Amino acid sequence: xxxxxxxxxxxxxxxxxxxxxxxxxxxxxxxxxxxxxxxxxxxxxxxxxxxxxxxxxxxxxxxxxxxxxxxxxxxxxxxxxxxxxxxxxxxxxxxxxxxxxxxxxxxxxxxxxxxxxxxxxxxxxxxxxxxxxxxxxxxxxxxxxxxxxxxxxxxxxxxxxxxxxxxxxxxxxxxxxxxxxxxxxxx
Amino acid sequence: xxxxxxxxxxxxxxxxxxxxxxxxxxxxxxxxxxxxxxxxxxxxxxxxxxxxxxxxxxxxxxxxxxxxxxxxxxxxxxxxxxxxxxxxxxxxxxxxxxxxxxxxxxxxxxxxxxxxxxxxxxxxxxxxxxxxxxxxxxxxxxxxxxxxxxxxxxxxxxxxxxxxxxxxxxxxxxxxxxxxxxxxxxxxxxxxxx
Numbered sequence: 332x333x334x335x336x337x338x339x340x341x342x343x344x345x346x347x348x349x350x351x352x353x354x355x356x357x358x359x360x361x362x363x364x365x366x367x368x369x370x371x372x373x374x375x376x377x378x379x380x381x382x383x384x385x386x387x388x389x390x391x392x393x394x395x396x397x398x399x400x401x402x403x404x405x406x407x408x409x410x411x412x413x414x415x416x417x418x419x420x421x422x423x424x425x426x427x428x429x430x431x432x433x434x435x436x437x438x439x440x441x442x443x444x445x446x447x448x449x450x451x452x453x454x455x456x457x458x459x460x461x462x463x464x465x466x467x468x469x470x471x472x473x474x475x476x477x478x479x480x481x482x483x484x485x486x487x488x489x490x491x492x493x494x495x496x497x498x499x500x501x502x503x504x505x506x507x508x509x510x511x512x513x514x515x516x517x518x
Numbered sequence: 519x520x521x522x523x524x525x526x527x528x529x530x531x532x533x534x535x536x537x538x539x540x541x542x543x544x545x546x547x548x549x550x551x552x553x554x555x556x557x558x559x560x561x562x563x564x565x566x567x568x569x570x571x572x573x574x575x576x577x578x579x580x581x582x583x584x585x586x587x588x589x590x591x592x593x594x595x596x597x598x599x600x601x602x603x604x605x606x607x608x609x610x611x612x613x614x615x616x617x618x619x620x621x622x623x624x625x626x627x628x629x630x631x632x633x634x635x636x637x638x639x640x641x642x643x644x645x646x647x648x649x650x651x652x653x654x655x656x657x658x659x660x661x662x663x664x665x666x667x668x669x670x671x672x673x674x675x676x677x678x679x680x681x682x683x684x685x686x687x688x689x690x691x692x693x694x695x696x697x698x699x700x701x702x703x704x705x706x707x708x709x710x711x712x
Contacts, residue, residue, distance in 0.1 A: 341695065344702030433703075441706050461703075473647050492699040496653075496692040500646055503684055506620055507642060509635035 340495040344434075347487055351434035352388040357402035359383075360393070387435065391442045401443040404429075407436055409449055412456040419463040425484035433461070433488035468493055475500055527683065531617030532569040534609060538580040539563050568621055575625055588619060593637055600644035604680030615682040616642065648677060649685050653692035658700060 353371060360377035367375050374385045382402060385393075393399040405411070406429055418426040429435065436457055444450040468489060471482050480497065540558050548555035551564045558564060566574065574580040586592070587608035595603050605615040616638060623634045652674060681689060 340691075344699055348702070437703070469647065469651070472650055473643070475643065475646065488699065492695055495695045496650060496688050499688055499691055500642075503616065503642060503688075504639060507616060507635060507638040509623065509632050 340498060341491050344488065344491065347431070347491060348434045348438060351431040351487075352391070352438065353386055354431065354435060355384045356387050356390050356404060356435075356439070357382050357384055358390050358393065358399040359402060360399045362393075362398045387438055391438060394442050394446075401439055401446045403439070403447055404435065406432065407439065407447070407453065409452050409456065412453060412460065416456055416460050416463065419460055423467075425464055425467060425482065427484050428460075428486055431487050433457075433486060464489060472497075472500075476504060478505075527614055527617055530683070531614040531621060533567055534585070534613075534618045535565040535567050536571055536582050536585045536622070537563055538566050538571055538574060538582045540574075540580045542579055544579070568618070572625070582625065584622065585618075587615060588622060588634065588637070596637065596641050596644075600641045601648050601677060603641075604676065605682035605685070606680050609682065613682060614684060616684045645685065646688070649681065649689050650692045652678060653689045654696045657693045657696035 359382055360379055362377065363379055364375050364377040366373055369389075371386065374389060375383065377383055377399075390399065390401055394401060415426045415428065436453075440447065440450055440454060447453060464485075468482060468485065471480060474480065475497070478501075480501070540560055540562055543560050544558040546556065547558050550558065550566060551562075564580075571580070571582060575582060592603065592608065606613055609615045609618055619634065619638045623631045623638070626634060678689075
């Protein structure tokens with residue numbers, strides 16, 4: 332294969348971000364626009380005081396041209412994240428987060444920090460949550476065996492980060508575990 | 519590590535020598551041992567590479583002894599603290615301890631092979647978290663700044679030097695992926711978007 336080794340097992344974070352950008356987010360448009368057809372679907376019409384759902388890539392584009400305000404998703408605020416952080420630090424399992432929360436949060440906070448009430452606090456909460464979850468996926472490593480590993484509620488960015496070495500390690504374990512049927516009679 | 523015909527790792531793992539005791543006389547093959555003898559006599563002990571040992575053992579021309587990297591002494595050391603054993607010393611630089619072990623395991627009978635497999639699996643699982651921890655640590659150290667105190671303490675450095683080829687590969691994988699993710703988290707691409 333022509334791909335470099337690290338890219339064979341997983342996609343890059345930037346690619347995940349691209350995928351996440353297809354998700355819809357609510358915006359308050361500041362310009363009027365008729366319903367318009369794009370390759371991924373038709374969005375609009377934009378009528379200024381009314382909220383409207385558009386894909387994140389379109390929201391970022393409009394936002395950078397100062398033609399809309401982003402309405403933060405209901406999970407991207409200080410109270411919700413604080414609740415999740417408490418869960419994350421007090422319970423053993425991963426708490427339930429939107430599957431692509433890391434990508435969506437980063438993109439929105441990057442382009443529209445002025446639409447969030449307390450962006451720095453949100454950022455630091457997200458960082459804490461991420462670190463708490465990382466510690467847990469490290470625990471998962473010690474439970475690794477050759478056939479399966481269950482880490483429910485792990486999110487796309489986290490899966491992507493641990494995927495290359497988890498599958499390699501499981502592959503090695505598969506090789507090392509003695510097969511049930513004897514192989515001695517087939518030289 | 520896997521049995522792929524084209525796998526260099528597999529070829530390297532097979533290149534380790536094991537000690538065989540011949541059960542029969544083999545004429546004209548004395549050069550295998552590097553000596554001046556013309557023939558291999560029955561009951562003589564010869565070091566042969568693993569790839570050659572297969573056919574000798576399966577054809578019942580020779581017996582083999584479990585090689586030193588998997589001796590009882592090494593096993594008890596692994597049992598005590600897997601992380602303090604330097605696997606790379608046992609099989610030579612960039613050696614493949616796990617790959618070698620797995621090939622020996624194939625030559626053994628059921629019970630002994632099971633025991634061998636348990637040793638390999640337990641060692642691997644005991645060492646894995648430390649391998650990944652260090653890989654992630656180094657990924658963040660290099661990504662953030664040129665910290666001069668990178669080396670860490672002596673024990674972790676010894677551990678890194680003692681990694682076997684398979685573990686080195688995992689180390690590199692983990693380091694790469696952590697570094698990539700970290701870079702993504704830390705860069706703001708506002709400039710690119712506008």
